[in-house]
Amino acid sequence: MNMKGILLVNLGSPESPNPKDVKKYLGEFLMDERVIDVPLWARTLLVKGIILNTRPKASAAAYQKIWWEEGSPLIVISERLQEKVQQKVEDYPVALAMRYGTMTIKKGLQELVDKGVNEVLLFPLYPQFAMATTETIVVLAEEIRKQHFPSIKITDFPAFYNKPDYIEVLSASVSKHLENHPFEHLLFSYHGVPERHIFKSDVTKSHCKIDKSCCVTPSKAHEYCYKHQCLEVTRLVAEKLQLEPGSYSTSFQSRLGFDPWLLPYTDRTIERLGKQGIKNMAIVTPAFVSDCLETLEEIAMEGQEIFHEIGGENFTTVPCLNDDEAWVNLLAKWIKNWAEPSIAELI
Ligand SMILES: C=CC1=C(C)c2cc3[nH]c(cc4nc(cc5[nH]c(cc1n2)c(C)c5CCC(=O)O)C(CCC(=O)O)=C4C)c(C)c3C=C
Ligand SMILES: [Fe+2]
Numbered sequence: 096m097n098m099k100g101i102l103l104v105n106l107g108s109p110e111s112p113n114p115k116d117v118k119k120y121l122g123e124f125l126m127d128e129r130v131i132d133v134p135l136w137a138r139t140l141l142v143k144g145i146i147l148n149t150r151p152k153a154s155a156a157a158y159q160k161i162w163w164e165e166g167s168p169l170i171v172i173s174e175r176l177q178e179k180v181q182q183k184v185e186d187y188p189v190a191l192a193m194r195y196g197t198m199t200i201k202k203g204l205q206e207l208v209d210k211g212v213n214e215v216l217l218f219p220l221y222p223q224f225a226m227a228t229t230e231t232i233v234v235l236a237e238e239i240r241k242q243h244f245p246s247i248k249i250t251d252f253p254a255f256y257n258k259p260d261y262i263e264v265l266s267a268s269v270s271k272h273l274e275n276h277p278f279e280h281l282l283f284s285y286h287g288v289p290e291r292h293i294f295k296s297d298v299t300k301s302h303c304k305i306d307k308s309c310c311v312t313p314s315k316a317h318e319y320c321y322k323h324q325c326l327e328v329t330r331l332v333a334e335k336l337q338l339e340p341g342s343y344s345t346s347f348q349s350r351l352g353f354d355p356w357l358l359p360y361t362d363r364t365i366e367r368l369g370k371q372g373i374k375n376m377a378i379v380t381p382a383f384v385s386d387c388l389e390t391l392e393e394i395a396m397e398g399q400e401i402f403h404e405i406g407g408e409n410f411t412t413v414p415c416l417n418d419d420e421a422w423v424n425l426l427a428k429w430i431k432n433w434a435e436p437s438i439a440e441l442i
């Protein structure tokens with residue numbers, strides 16, 4: 096008999112905000128060949144020789160500012176989401192795993208298999224596809240399946256950046272937050288990636304040029320183009336909220352190293368908007384479904400500081416979807432559509 100289950104997968108966090116644990120986490124994360132995509136010798140030199148000797152202390156200090164009593168916000172929020180989704184889809188076990196750290200994909204699959212599951216919906220918790228996020232999860236899960244659970248079937252849930260029901264839920268959460276926070280400019284800030292990642296994921300090998308036109312010119316490359324998918328989220332939410340042209344823009348945050356990353360950078364954009372005289376600014380971060388270091392510290396704290404230093408007055412950050420009820424209901428709907436396709440056709 097077939098039994099279906101779901102594995103939600105997020106990025107992961109250090110065990111604690113102490114430099115030792117942060118170093119261990121960053122070591123695993125940054126040694127992933129889909130995150131720092133250079134030959135092993137160069138990655139080892141860069142990560143173990145340079146980054147792990149310099150970054151963990153500063154990174155740990157940042158984690159200490161946002162850490163909750165229950166643990167890492169990203170983990171705690173993902174656990175709440177998993178519990179709430181489970182309550183909505185009682186017939187199907189829902190497990191949670193992290194790509195890095197101790198809540199491994201292997202443990203998540205084992206948990207489902209122990210409950211009798213033999214068909215798994217693998218759900219990377221990222222709206223946009225990226226080599227450093229979705230792809231690394233899908234590839235690792237398949238390796239683990241082959242090695243440890245060869246008799247189960249895994250179906251990957253694709254990037255959902257342009258699904259109308261996702262855009263509706265995201266837009267509603269932005270609009271609700273902004274009701275109480277009047278703004279002149281809404282910045283859509285996405286996690287950045289090196290430009291090289293975009294070229295590598297281009298299935299046509301010729302479409303992506305990272306110029307002003309390629310992401311708005313239809314192409315099958317867009318199924319795996321992170322930049323296109325981010326720009327689409329901005330466009331669709333702006334359309335839904337009827338934002339005036341010029342009252343919103345897109346930028347990319349969290350760059351690391353000296354390679355060219357997607358432009359424009361969020362910190363410089365905040366500065367530019369402040370210099371242009373914007374006094375009331377709002378930021379939404381749709382590359383993340385759960386609040387985390389990158390939203391709570393880099394945007395809500397550092398971003399705000401940059402804005403105030405340049406003369407800005409009111410700065411607000413839209414919370415991620417986290418365990419919002421409409422988001423939970425949407426995940427439950429997608430899960431049921433997958434698990435019960437004949438019922439989905441009737442809805
Ligand atoms: C080459 C480095 C990195 C790439 C590429 C990258 C892509 C990427 N990351 C996320 C989501 C998150 N990243 C987070 C933290 C984080 N990311 C990097 C580096 C790359 N990310 C580092 C070094 C760190 C650690 C923090 C730091 O030292 O600055 C997080 C937060 C995790 C948490 O514990 O809260 C998330 C989430 C996406 C979506 C993405 C590509 C699209
Ligand atoms: Fe990251």
Ligand SMILES: [Fe+2]
Binds near residue numbers: 302303304305310323
């Ligand atoms: Fe493009």
